[in-house]
Amino acid sequence: MNLKFKLVMALTLGVFSNSFAQMPMRPYKSTVVNEDGTVTFQYRNNNAKSVSVDVQFAGKNEMKKDERTGLWSVTLGPAAADMYPYNFVVDGVSIMDPQCEQYFPNEGFKNSLLEIPGKTALPHDIKNVPHGSMEYVNYFSKSLNYTNNALVYLPPSYYKEPNKTYPVFYLISGTTDTEEVYYKVGRVNYILDNLIAEGKAKEMIVVLPYGNPYKLLPAQPTDAMPATRFGNDVFSNDLVGDLMPYIESTYRTINDREHRAIGGFSRGGNQGLYNGLSNLDKFSYLCSYSSFTSTDIPNVYDKAKDTNSKINLFWLGVGTDDFLYGNARDYSEFLDKKGIRCVKEYTHDKFGHTWMNAKYFLDKTLQLLFNPEASKKAMDNATPTLAKTGKEQQFTPTVMARLFPRQIVSPEYGASDVTYNFKAPEATNVLFESELLSEPLAMQKDADGVWSVKVSGVANTTFKYCFIADGTKVADPNNMYLSPDKGFKYSISKAQIKDFGNVKHGIVTYNYGEGTAVYHSADCKDAPTISLIIGRDDTYESWFKVGGADDIADRLVAEGKIKSCSFYVGETALPGTKILRADDFNTWDKRSKAFEDLLLGKTVLPIVDASAFKATIDGKAVDLYTLTNGKVTVQITNYGGFIVSMLAPDRAGNYTNIVTHYNSIGEYQKYNLGMVGPALGRFANRIANAKFTLDGKEYNLTKNSREHILHGGNKGFDHVVWDVVSSDSKKLVLKCVLPDGADGFPGNLTTTLTYSLTDDNGLSIAYEATTDKPTVVNLSNHSYFNLNGTGVGDIMNHTLSVNADKITETTQDGIPTGKFLDVAGTPYDFKNDCRIGDRQMQFKGNFFPFGQRLEIPEGKVMQYDNNFCVTHKGKAVEKVATLYSPESGRVLEVWNDHPGLQVYTGARTAIALESQMYPDSPNHKEFPSTVLRPKQKYTHTCIYKMGVK
Structure with a gap:
């Protein structure tokens, strides 16, 4: 594979910055919804002996492997438009789909989520309507003597109309489900967003409690499951005694029974009905989805007239194919006999005890809640319980044990x-x-x-x-x-940290329509002062669920170490905030500690962990060396001479790594697809057809880039363990010898690399080389720069200036033709500062990317991979290029004493600025010579000077 293509793949897929990074594979879609409603499932695993897919609409089905593509696949269905849980079973082990971002939050089983779109809109579709927000809250529960948590949906108007108050719906999760399930699977937020926008539902707050707080308590010695009779239990006590008071003191709620509803799915329906019927002074809307509850609740069933007068809506929904349909039918029949009015809704086509049913029931009831007229109509038109057939499924302890084994x-x-x-x-x-x-x-x-x-x-x-x-x-x-x-x-x-106790907690607001989040500590109304940037593999939830950023802030406020705070989480930073990037650290423990330091006002330097670079390769010691002048910090490893880190402040004083990198020596050995920051030699760039003639002798070289050789072949500087001649806090001197004949090049090439950090924030790289035979030499460095930080967006908004009037014309393989092209009026004209994206937009229609007129394919944006012939005024080392990010304010100047600067933008997430001689110089007498003979010394100096404006 062409090395440049490998680099584009690597940059595009972002394999550099996480210690869990995996070798990128050819991309594929794991689920394909076909026109006929069938679904093709695909999964790649070369280690698997057998693979099945288990999906709710079709059960478990074996998949077959295509030996050509390596993909296991099967087509199932057709299935009705909806969302379905599924997983793969690989050699007997159930796994989630590693390609799917959506997942099913559950205490035990791990499922991914398949979304089959409908020909018409579905209630849970993400539509172009105003969106509310989801807030994650923590509160101290006196009932539990522990901190509990819940989710809160706020309608779109909540923060726009600060004087408005709202009714509240308490919606409880099912057995083994977490408090997130009605958000991520039930999609209550999107259903309500849509209904509110269409005028079909009242605006309301929805609270999603965790239905199994037993898991928060110390382990119990008994093997018994928690009792199904609720009321005098920790959940009920917490709900009424702790969660409801917290919600009503934190949010603008209407606190009377006419404006409270309660319900849930499965176990949550049981809990909702029991607590609702036991507290009719607090609730007047009761909903049960696929559930039933106790028939022994004092002062409820035997006082039908009084009970009916207190209930605006008593709504029961269940599928006739549900495993507890018999229990639910018996309960509604019991209500009929007692004279308790209730609405019954039955389904026959949603696979029983499923979240397809739960969403369907939720959509129905949300249109009735807090709408007395609509609720009364539904109650008045209620139908009797379906007649008993004797074939109804019953939920028994045996069924419980089968469905939920210990x-x-x-x-x-x-x-x-x-x-x-x-x-x-x-x-x-x-x-x-x-x-x-x-x-x-x-x-x-x-x-x-x-x-x-x-x-x-x-x-x-x-x-x-x-x-x-x-x-x-x-x-x-x-x-x-x-x-x-x-x-x-x-x-x-999870770290086993002592509970904070009875303290005020902050609130995390998920703006799910934007993919961002904001935390405010208790009583803090200030704008965010910190931006936490998510990593390549992260979502906007990661800083909280793994990093515990809200817990850290809560603890520091409770300990009195900070007064209050607010911070923002997203893919980009808010203007004027301090910034912390997840990708600058290779573990969440380090990210969390760095965040705590930032909250405490400390300067955070995202130093790469040197311990991950300590190794012995080819019998030589490998390490990571740190240079610093107190203002900028650079880290270099003697394996390949890689520049691993360049830390420079932005205009707000935030430090981040501005070079593309890996976080361990093992990753550099295993995944270095595209020369990510190494020294280049013995010949940087390309030599055509992997051969040249010197003093009448032809030398045939290793081909590693189609028919050519690139960056010295397979045994160049990037694979060498360099000897450390000397090192201190500002200078690192490395030395190596490339043997005669390596990759076909003549002569033992002895090279010394001197990395030094100057007082004016320049990283100087001085190259010196000698040979014992006539040879060709072109040494450089292949670092990639993004002045906003590694992996933060692209470099299209960076500005670039290059002191060059011409570029070398090349073929599509990047091989010089021997001609020069004037850059004036072309996409290569960077004689003055110009936004890179603006110049790349000139690559349209007819253009000259390689010196030949080509048509650019529709939708394709060309990359730069060109040698700029820089102009020197006679000084030994001169400034030849300037890169600037208007977002961060960082400036990178390139100074050199060589005639060429290779500009390469790859996948446009970073840019390489390689100081060098011209490519393929050994085959072009008209180019500056790259010949080095015995008793001569090759020298080259390049300085990357960092600044800010």
Whole structure:
């Protein structure tokens, strides 16, 4: 594969900045919805022996492997338009779809979500209407003596109309579901957004409690499941005694029974009905989706007239194919006999006890809540309970045990150690992978097929981890905490930190329509002063769910270390804020500690961890060396001479790494697809047809770029462990010898590289080389710069100036023709500062990208990969280019003493500015000579000077 193509792939997929980074594969769609309503499922796994897909509308089906593409696939359906949970089963192990961003929040099973669009709009569709917000809240529960949490939906008008008050709907999750399920699967936010916009529902606040706070309490010695009779239990006590008072003191609510509703799905429907009927002084709207409740509630069923007078809406929905339809039917029949009025809704086509039913029921009831007239009409038109057939399914303890078998515990926390357990009896090898570890740990299998590993000293650290079963990554099926990554979802090992106690907590507001979030500490109304930038693999939830940013701020406020704060999370920063980028740190523990330092007013330097670069390669020691002058910091490894980090402040004083990089020496060895920051030699750039003639002798070289050689071949500087001649805080001197004949080049080439940091913030790279045979030499560095920070957007808004009147004309392979092109009036004219994106937009219609007239394909944006013939005025080292980011204010000047500057933009996420001789000079006598002979010394100086304006 062409090295430049590899680099474009690498830059596009962003493989550099995370220790969990995976080798990019050819992209594919894991789910394809076909015109006929069928769905094609695809999955790539070269280690798998068998793969199935288990999807709610079709059950479990085997997939077949295409040996040509390596994809396992099967087409199922057709299926009705809706959202369906699914997972892949690989060699007996269930896994989520690593290509799917949407997932099902659950305490146990791990499912991805398939969305089949309808020919007409569905209630839960994301439409172009005003969107509300979802807020994540923490509150101290006296009932639990612990901090509990909930989600709160606020309608679009909430923050726009500060004097308006709202009714409240308490909507409870089902068995094993988390408090997020009505948000991520039930889509209550989008359903309400749409209904409110269409005038079909009243504006309301919706509160999503966690229906199983038992998991927050210390482990119980009994194996019994929590009782299904609710009321005198921790959930009910917390709901009425703690959550409701918190909501009503925090939000603008209407606090009377006429403006409160309660309901839920499955167990949540049971909890909702029981608490609603037990508190008719507080609730007048009751909804149950696929559930039933106790028939023994004092002063309710035997006082039908009084009960009916207090209820505006009593709504029951269930599918006739639900496994608890018999129980739900019996309960509604019981109500009929007692004279308790209620609405019954039955479905027959939504696969029973499913979230397809839950969404359908939710859409129906939201249009009735807090609308007495509509509710009365629904109640007046209520139909009797369906007649009993004797074939109704009943929910029994046996069914409960089958559907919800007792799980093993993982993680298991000790005082400082944590044990991770994974049941996979058919697996032959299971590893434990963590972002804290340089290599996975082997797990041990017991007689029951449970694999375990104990990890020391991590009980108080939060980090991402997974299992690798026979080569397949698997999230911990027994850990409810998932990292909300865009691709594969890792499990989260939560730090065991003492609960804060009864303190005020801040609120996290998710602006789901924008993909951003804002945190405000309690009583803080100030605008955000910090921007937390998400990483390449992250979503806007990651800083909270993995990084615990809200918990950190809450704790510092509670401890009196800071007064209050507000911060923003997104892909880009808010103007004038301090900035912290996730991709500047390779673990969430480091990200969290850096955020705490930033809150405390400390300067945060995202230094790359040197321990990840300590290694022995080819018998030589490898390390990471740090140069600093107190204003800028540069990190370099003696493996390949790679520049790993360049930290420079922006106009607000924020530091970030401005060079594309990896975070460990192993990643540089394994994934260095496109020369990400190394020294280049012995010949930078291309030599045509991988050959040249010197003193009458033809030398045939290694071909590594189609028919040509690029950057010295396969055994160039980037694969060498350089000897460290000397190092201190401002200078690093490296030395290596490329042997005679390496990649076909003649002569033993002895090279010294001197990296030095100047007082005016310049990184000077001085090259010196000697040879014992006539040879050709062209040395450079291949760093990629983004002055907004690694991975932060693209460089299209950067401005660039290059002191060059001409470029070398090239073929499409980047090989010079020997001619020069005047840049004036072309997309290559950077003689004055010009926005890169503006110049690239000139690549339209007929143009000369390689010196030949070509048609640009529709929708394609050309990249720069050109040698600019820079103009020198006679000084030894002169400024030849300036790069500037108007967003960050950072400036990068390039100074050199060589005639060429290769400008390469790749996938436009960063730009390389390579000081060098002209490409293919050995085959062009008209170009400046690159010949080096014995007793001569090759020298080259390039300075990357960092500044701000």
